[in-house]
Amino acid sequence: MSINRAEIVDKNFSKAVTNGVLPQAQRQVTLSESGLRADELVDLFESQIVSRHLDFTARLLKARNESYYTIGSSGHEGNAVFGKAFRHNDMAFLHYRSGALFIQRSKHLAGSTPAYDMLLSLCASSEDPISQGRHKVFGSVPLFVPPQTSTIASHLPKAVGMALSIRRARDLGIKAKVPHDSVVVCNFGDASHNHASAQTAFNAAGWAAFQNVPVPIVFICEDNGIGISVPTPRGWVENASLARASVKYMQCDGKNLLDSWRVAHEAERYTRQTRRPVFIHMTTVRLLGHAGSDIESLYNAMSLIEAAEADDPLLHSARLVIENGILSKEEVLNLYEATRQRINRAAEHAISRPRFTTSADVMKSVVAPKTKRREIEPTTDSERERVFGSDWRYFEKPQHMAKLINWALADLMLTRKNVILFGEDIAGKGGVYNVTTGLLHKFSARRVFNTLLDETSILGMAIGAAHNGFIPIPEIQFLAYVHNAEDQLRGEAATLSFFSSGQYTNPMVIRIAGLAYQKGFGGHFHNDNSLAVFRDIPGIVIACPSNGSDAARMLRGCVRAADEEGRVVVFIEPIALYMTKDLHDTGDNGWCFDYPNPKDEIAPGEFAVFGDGTDLAVITYGNGYYLSRQAEKVLKDQHGMNIRVIDLRWLAPIDYQRIADTVKDCRRILVVDECRKTGSLSEALVTALVEHLEILPKIARVTAEDCYIPLGKAYDVLLPSRDKIVEAALALCQSKKLPAVPAVDIKKTGK
Numbered sequence: 001m002s003i004n005r006a007e008i009v010d011k012n013f014s015k016a017v018t019n020g021v022l023p024q025a026q027r028q029v030t031l032s033e034s035g036l037r038a039d040e041l042v043d044l045f046e047s048q049i050v051s052r053h054l055d056f057t058a059r060l061l062k063a064r065n066e067s068y069y070t071i072g073s074s075g076h077e078g079n080a081v082f083g084k085a086f087r088h089n090d091m092a093f094l095h096y097r098s099g100a101l102f103i104q105r106s107k108h109l110a111g112s113t114p115a116y117d118m119l120l121s122l123c124a125s126s127e128d129p130i131s132q133g134r135h136k137v138f139g140s141v142p143l144f145v146p147p148q149t150s151t152i153a154s155h156l157p158k159a160v161g162m163a164l165s166i167r168r169a170r171d172l173g174i175k176a177k178v179p180h181d182s183v184v185v186c187n188f189g190d191a192s193h194n195h196a197s198a199q200t201a202f203n204a205a206g207w208a209a210f211q212n213v214p215v216p217i218v219f220i221c222e223d224n225g226i227g228i229s230v231p232t233p234r235g236w237v238e239n240a241s242l243a244r245a246s247v248k249y250m251q252c253d254g255k256n257l258l259d260s261w262r263v264a265h266e267a268e269r270y271t272r273q274t275r276r277p278v279f280i281h282m283t284t285v286r287l288l289g290h291a292g293s294d295i296e297s298l299y300n301a302m303s304l305i306e307a308a309e310a311d312d313p314l315l316h317s318a319r320l321v322i323e324n325g326i327l328s329k330e331e332v333l334n335l336y337e338a339t340r341q342r343i344n345r346a347a348e349h350a351i352s353r354p355r356f357t358t359s360a361d362v363m364k365s366v367v368a369p370k371t372k373r374r375e376i377e378p379t380t381d382s383e384r385e386r387v388f389g390s391d392w393r394y395f396e397k398p399q400h401m402a403k404l405i406n407w408a409l410a411d412l413m414l415t416r417k418n419v420i421l422f423g424e425d426i427a428g429k430g431g432v433y434n435v436t437t438g439l440l441h442k443f444s445a446r447r448v449f450n451t452l453l454d455e456t457s458i459l460g461m462a463i464g465a466a467h468n469g470f471i472p473i474p475e476i477q478f479l480a481y482v483h484n485a486e487d488q489l490r491g492e493a494a495t496l497s498f499f500s501s502g503q504y505t506n507p508m509v510i511r512i513a514g515l516a517y518q519k520g521f522g523g524h525f526h527n528d529n530s531l532a533v534f535r536d537i538p539g540i541v542i543a544c545p546s547n548g549s550d551a552a553r554m555l556r557g558c559v560r561a562a563d564e565e566g567r568v569v570v571f572i573e574p575i576a577l578y579m580t581k582d583l584h585d586t587g588d589n590g591w592c593f594d595y596p597n598p599k600d601e602i603a604p605g606e607f608a609v610f611g612d613g614t615d616l617a618v619i620t621y622g623n624g625y626y627l628s629r630q631a632e633k634v635l636k637d638q639h640g641m642n643i644r645v646i647d648l649r650w651l652a653p654i655d656y657q658r659i660a661d662t663v664k665d666c667r668r669i670l671v672v673d674e675c676r677k678t679g680s681l682s683e684a685l686v687t688a689l690v691e692h693l694e695i696l697p698k699i700a701r702v703t704a705e706d707c708y709i710p711l712g713k714a715y716d717v718l719l720p721s722r723d724k725i726v727e728a729a730l731a732l733c734q735s736k737k738l739p740a741v742p743a744v745d746i747k748k749t750g751k
Contacts, residue, residue, distance in 0.1 A: 005288050005296070006059050009074065009309055013318075017332050022319035023311055025256045031324050034258035035265055038326045044084060044104060044257050045317045048077035049336055050115050051099035052314055053343040058122050059292050066351040067122045069136035070292025073099035075285040076222050078254035078313050080104040082185060085264035086218075089178055091144045091467065092185040093159040095192070097222065102138045102145065109142055115343060119350035126361070127353045132501045134362065139500055144178065146467060147499045153192035154487050156201035156219070157456050159184050161464020163217035164208060167275065169468055171446055174418050176469045183271045187220035190237050191227020197456060197487070202244055204457040205277040209246035214275035218267050219247075221279065222254060224286035229299040237281055247277045254284035255313040257320060285311050366539040368502035368566040376415040379598075387414060387442050398592035402435045402578040404548030408555045409436065409473070411598045413443050416471060416559065421448045423458055423475030423511075432477055433513060433578050455481050459488035459510070463496075466506045471562050479514025479572070480528040493568045494537045505566025509558045515544075515674060516709050516719055517576035517623050527709040529719070532679040534570050535652065541604045542651040544572040546625035549593035550608070550649060556601035567604075572651075574622045583626070584633055591626065605653050609662060613642025616729055617663035619685055620672035621648040624720060628672050631725035639730065651681055659685075660692035668732040669699045672720055677703040702728045 016022055031041065055072030062070050073079075076097040083104025086092070094101065099118070106112035120128040121136045130139035130147055139147025148155045163184040169176035192198055205215045223237050241249050248270065252263035260282065267278045285308040289296035296305055321327040327335070356362050385392045387410060399407075413419050421439060423431070427450045430437030440448040451458050455476055462472035476482050482489070493506040516529040524530075534542050543558055545551035551573070561567040583590025611632065618628045625647040635641040646662060648654065663669055669689060673682035682701045689699060702725055705718045 003297075005305070005309070006056055009287055009312065010056060012309060013312065013314055013336065014333060016315050017318050017322075017329055017336075020329070022315050022322075023255075024319075025253065025259070025316060027253050027256060027259045029256065029258040029262060031258060031320075034262045036258065036261050038324065040084070041257060041324070042321060042326055043107070044080045044261070045321055046335065046339070047080040047083065047100050047104040047107070048314055048317055049339045050103050050343065051077050051080070053340050054099055054115060054118055054122075055288065056340075057119070057343050057347045059288075061122065061347060061351065062292055068124055069122055071096050071290065072288060073097040074287035075224055075308065075313065076100070076254065078257060078260045078282065078284060079187060079220070079222060081257060081260040081264040082187065082220060083107070085261065085268045086183065086185050088142075089144050090182045090185055091146070091162055091178055093148065093155040093162075093187075094138045094145060095155070095188045095222075096138075096149070096151070097189065098138050098187060101187070102143075105143055105145070106140075112143075116346045116350065119343075119347050120353060123350050123353065124355055125350060125353040126356050130501065130503070131499045132365070133355055134365070134501070135499050137499055139504075141500075141503045146496065146504045148492065148496075149499075151192075152487075153188050153195040153198035153201075154491050156186055156188065156198050157204070157460020157488060158463035158467070158492060159186035159217060159460075160201045160205050160215065160457070161461035162467050163205070163215050163277070163464070164213070164461060165465040165468040165470060166216060167214040168420070168446060168465075169470070172417065174469050178468060181272060183216040183218060183268070185218050185220070187222055189227065190221060190223035190225065190232045191230065193221050193223075193237055193240075200454050200456040201460065202247065202279070204452060204454065204460070206244050206246045207452050209276050215277045216271050216275045217277045218271050219277065219279045220282055222282050222284050224284045226286055226300070228290045228294070241279050241281055244279065247279050249279050249281065251281045252283075254282040255311060255316045257317050284313070287312060363538075365498050365500070365502040368497040368505045371564050377417065379411075379414050384411070384414065389438075389442075391438075395595050398589060398594055399548055400579050400581050400592055401545070401548035401551050401573070402433060404552045404593065404595055405435050405555065405573065406437065406439070407595055408552035409439060410442060412556065412559050413439070413447060415598070416563070418469055419447070419471045419473060419559065420465065421473045421475070422451050422461065424451055424453050424477050426450060426475050431475060431513075433575065435513075435573070435578065436475070455485035456488055459485050459493070462508045462510065463488065463493050463506050466508050467504075471559060472508045473559075474508065474510055476510060476512045478526055478528065479512050479530075480525045482512060483533060486533050489534075489540075489568070489570075490537050494540050497539065497566060502566075506568050507562035507566045509555070509562055509569045509571055511571050511573060513573050513575050515572065515574045515576065515622055516704070516715060517574070517674070519713070519715075521709075521711070524708045527715065529675050529704050529709065530679065531572065531651065531675055531681070535681065535684075539568070540652060541567050541569040542572065543569060543604070543649065544574070544622045544651055545649060546574070546577065546622050546647050547591060547593055549596055550602060550647075553596050553600050553602040554649060556598075557603045560601065561604055572622070576623055577626060580626070584630060602649065604650050605655055607649050607659070607662075608647040609644055610647070611642070611644040613644050614666050615641045616643040616668045616670060616732060617666035618643060618645045618670045618672055618725070618729075619648065619659065619663065620645065621651065621681075623674045624672040627720060627722050628725055630722040631729065634722065634726050635729055641729065641733065643729070654688075656688035657692050660689060663689075664693055664695070667697055668729075669697055670725070670728055670732060671699070671701045672725055673701065673703045674720055675704055676706050677701070678706050680704075698732055700728055700732050
């Protein structure tokens with residue numbers, strides 16, 4: 001039978017206060033030295049007590065199957081000082097032991113009910129004001145606390161991004177979400193301190209500050225000496241942190257409110273004035289194990305568990321208010337018990353509140369509600385001519401994809417002053433493939449800038465900037481590089497609307513150069529043909545244009561989706577098609593296109609149809625569409641086949657019913673997918689056709705092999721090609737098992 005440590009900690013408090021056996025502080029700081037008033041000390045103490053009783057109540061409710069979360073803040077209640085030291089509009093990215101901090105921060109706004117709100121969250125009630133019960137998170141729009149699960153410090157890169165955006169918003173005159181003198185608060189544990197996400201955030205903040213770029217952020221490492229069951233070596237956090245360039249190190253005793261307040265107040269003042277980053281190392285203890293299901297005695301000596309319990313920060317706070325003559329023992333105990341009763345009464349009400357019962361309700365916030373369609377800033381031809389310079393004279397001449405993407409980006413930046421472009425090498429160099437050439441000169445380094453070589457920081461910058469009123473368009477240099485940072489997309493950007501009931505969003509368009517067919521390049525970093533990492537992320541938009549005209553119009557649709565729906569968009573640019581000009585013969589310029597009118601855009605989900613033949617329908621995208629158009633000519637000229645080719649354009653969302661309606665009069669369907677046979681979109685397309693077609697035609701696939709891309713010309717044997725598509729089409733036509741299919745008006749089913 002396991003011992004209930006929560007009951008022991010609870011009883012220890014009353015017993016220790018009654019008997020006057022209270023722990024002494026490691027650092028002696030007087031009330032006057034701390035700068036706190038007596039009433040402020042009591043106020044902080046009260047927040048600590050509320051947080052503690054919420055932890056107790058969570059475990060009691062869990063035992064009754066009324067609550068679902070027992071990772072508490074016990075031992076970390078000293079972080080209440082950060083809720084007081086910083087303004088409520090200093091955006092805060094909090095980890096899961098921030099109960100006291102969140103409660104104290106709520107006191108900045110009259111009428112706040114943080115304890116009850118947290119109880120609703122614990123009970124997964126649909127009345128929880130931040131996530132509506134979708135997850136237990138600390139979050140609030142009026143308190144500027146975006147919700148996140150924060151289990152592996154993945155919230156740190158976006159906190160740095162937010163800090164970097166503050167000065168940029170001021171300089172560009174952007175309508176920012178926070179005041180121009182605000183700072184960013186970000187806390188985490190000592191175990192998370194070691195995670196790659198945390199290390200990249202510290203490095204990015206220091207890298208920028210080293211160059212005198214303003215980074216007003218306060219990192220708070222709450223060091224309780226253990227990560228679940230793995231001890232943190234004594235002195236490790238301090239020694240690792242002291243060595244960081246351009247990040248000021250401060251240390252405090254998190255069990256002592258006076259010492260913690262002194263350091264918190266100093267850090268707030270320093271960061272707000274200097275706009276430079278601070279790292280606060282706050283020593284704490286962990287009480288009640290990692291979570292309710294954690295039996296700490298299995299891996300930790302009982303002597304260490306009891307020593308931590310004797311060093312309880314609430315006991316330290318009780319000593320402070322008693323020694324300073326602010327409260328008597330009886331008043332401390334009365335406050336403690338009155339708080340228990342208040343929390344218990346609120347809990348009984350919270351468990352009776354409604355919860356989601358349908359999948360539609362749960363999924364409602366995967367995508368945030370649309371906002372009113374926004375009018376973009378008008379531009380005159382003379383203004384555009386001035387910005388485009390020498391390019392202006394070429395607007396009437398068909399161009400390849402890279403050039404049309406460049407022009408589209410320029411027009412977007414002209415009409416939306418909050419659009420910023422950034423990534424490795426994108427400024428002066430114009431990117432590896434020169435797609436962003438000239439944009440730095442047109443729009444300045446405040447809007448087009450290079451980053452360090454770190455995809456996690458690039459995406460973190462995008463998320464943080466999106467929090468502050470920008471529409472970021474970051475570039476990931478190659479498709480495979482996104483794997484270094486995919487959690488910033490999967491675990492942070494894409495989940496924010498879901499966990500905040502659509503109240504917070506991360507509007508952004510992530511440009512990624514990718515896919516295969518690059519002659520001479522080996523894989524997988526420079527020649528990668530897998531999009532599987534994106535396809536199962538709920539709510540994101542995935543675009544993959546096959547030609548320059550579509551790329552320009554789709555890019556505009558992407559930015560509108562980000563701006564008006566808060567969407568996270570992944571824009572895949574097929575590298576092999578960047579400079580492609582010819583379609584069938586050398587010099588035919590069949591793959592060069594006119595630059596579309598700036599008001600012409602393609603919305604997510606709209607696909608294209610070439611031809612109206614019924615012998616065969618080819619469904620494809622990207623390089624596959626280019627190759628299928630080549631195959632179409634061969635099939636028509638040499639074999640007398642009339643086919644139609646569907647360019648999906650968008651890999652998410654896909655209206656599978658409309659696709660099925662568009663091909664249902666065809667006797668054969670060929671799916672051409674340049675990605676690998678396993679895990680590619682082709683699998684979903686075939687499944688969807690089976691599900692949506694009443695009369696099933698013959699279906700086949702042409703895909704890449706399940707292999708990495710080799711160096712040199714050998715890549716060709718692994719990937720779809722014009723000839724392979726022709727061969728597969730002819731093989732399908734030779735099949736004798738062809739059902740009769742009804743005629744359909746193609747004009748009514750596809751574009």
